[in-house]
Amino acid sequence: MDAIILNGMPVDVAAQESLLEVAARQGVLVPTLCHHPSLSVTGRCKVCLVEADGKLVPACATRAVPGMLVETDNPRVLTARRRRVEALMRHHRGECANCRQREFCGLLELAAAVGLGAVEFREAPLSPPVQSGALLIDLGKCLGCERCVRVCREVRRVDALRHPRFTHQSHAPVRFDPACEGCGQCAVVCPTGAIVEASRHPAERRVRTVCGYCGTGCSLYLDVREGQVTGVTSDPFDPVGGGNLCVKGRFGFGFIHHPERLRRPLVRSGTGFQEVDWEEALEFAAGELGRIRDEHGGRALAGLGSARGTNEENYAFQRLLRGALGSNNVDNCARL
Ligand code: SF4
Ligand code: SF4
Ligand code: SF4
Ligand code: FES
Structure with missing residues (x-):
């Protein structure tokens, strides 16, 4: 391996490794915004600035070249990063108290990482938030990182998101192509409240x-x-x-x-259903299945297992059909 000098220390680098990857491997924290490990690299936001051979460069989009002198936290780098995050915040419609993203806000995390305390947010919304299916779109909170567009194109392979140009001046709404599967992955990778699940509220606990x-x-x-x-x-x-x-x-x-x-079993009665307890329902089902087998043979019966059951439950189900009821007519709805 060849080496670079990272914050005064020689560090081996692999071919094609970015400065961000080398720093992460060494436990050196470089804040990021547009970068996402599952997505292509754009180097768009310039939050991850570091100094390489005297120039400020985005660490995520710059390859480590043997012999490079790299500084990740000298005063010039820290000032440049802070200014970049300040600029993002000034163009951001901040209303954290009501924001559905406040639990996971990437912008607040970033502000803390670059040492920003009190922040000046934009006051007026660019356009009012709009709901699209299960998602809430609030362009005034968009940082232009393009993570939403890339995840839809590169991970979901749908390419359904038509985002306005990331100028922060555009009043055009985010558009979801009819091909949109409504998976919500764009909301997951969005670092702010620009695309969020409309129903999201802070959880008391997670299971x-x-x-x-x-x-x-x-x-x-x-x-x-x-x-x-x-x-x-x-x-x-x-x-x-x-x-x-x-x-x-x-x-x-x-x-x-x-x-x-449905919380209790139902047994058909005439043209409707009657609620019964589990014992009665199981006795009824077992009696009828046994009767059909005895009168018409096992081949008169068929069973469709559930994809929502566990492997063990589906194994037991096919044993019931084959072993107890004498039918090999067994399938699973996962194949539909
Ligand atoms: S996205 Fe973050 S910074 Fe913006 S309003 Fe929501 S919680 Fe506040
Ligand atoms: S909801 Fe899913 S399919 Fe639709 S735009 Fe977002 S990522 Fe793409
Ligand atoms: S909507 Fe969210 S993910 Fe998409 S560009 Fe804006 S901030 Fe980034
Ligand atoms: S995180 Fe590197 S340029 Fe955005």
Whole structure:
């Protein structure tokens, strides 16, 4: 390996490594905004400035070249970064008390990282916030980092987001192409309240669980407030989905506390249904399944397992069909 001099110390660098990656490997914190580990590099925001061979350069978009002299926290670098963040804040419609992003705000984090205390925010909105499906769009809070556009194009492979030019003067709304799948991933990577889930509110606690919608098994956190599930937060370290969720996994939790949710079994009675207890329902189902098998043979029966069941539950289900009821007509709705 060849080396650069990072803050006075020689550090080996690999081919194609960026200054940001080298610094991170050495435990040197360089604040970032437009950079995201899952997205292409644009070097757009200039928040991650460092000094390389006497020039200020964005660390995320600058390759480490052997022999380079790099400073990440000299007074010139710190001043330049602070000015950059100050400028972003002056163009930002700050109303943190009511902002749905206040729990996870990347801009407030950035301000703290560059040592900004009291901040002057923009006062008037560029355009009023608008709702698009489950998302709330507030362009006055946009920092122009393009993370939303890139995640839709590069990770979701949908390319549905049409964002106005990032001039902070544009009154054009963000447009979602009809191809938009409503997955909400653009809101997840947006560092501010510019694109947020309309239903998001700070959680009192988060419970880690596995999404119950399909057999893929994405991990997620259920946001809980006053004993109710109020939202879903994805887990960027989830080895299955890497923090990506589909529209059902992210927004399909309304059924949990819905007043019409079925909580007890129903048995058909005439043209309607009758609520019964579990014992009665199971006895009825077992009796009818046994009767059909005895009268018509196992092949008269078929079973469709649920993608929302665990592997173990689906294994037990097919054993019931094959072993107890004598039918090989068994399938799973995951194949539909
Ligand atoms: S995005 Fe951050 S800085 Fe802006 S209003 Fe919301 S919490 Fe405040
Ligand atoms: S909701 Fe998903 S599909 Fe729609 S624009 Fe955002 S990232 Fe793209
Ligand atoms: S909407 Fe959010 S993610 Fe998209 S450019 Fe603006 S600040 Fe960045
Ligand atoms: S984080 Fe490097 S330029 Fe934006």
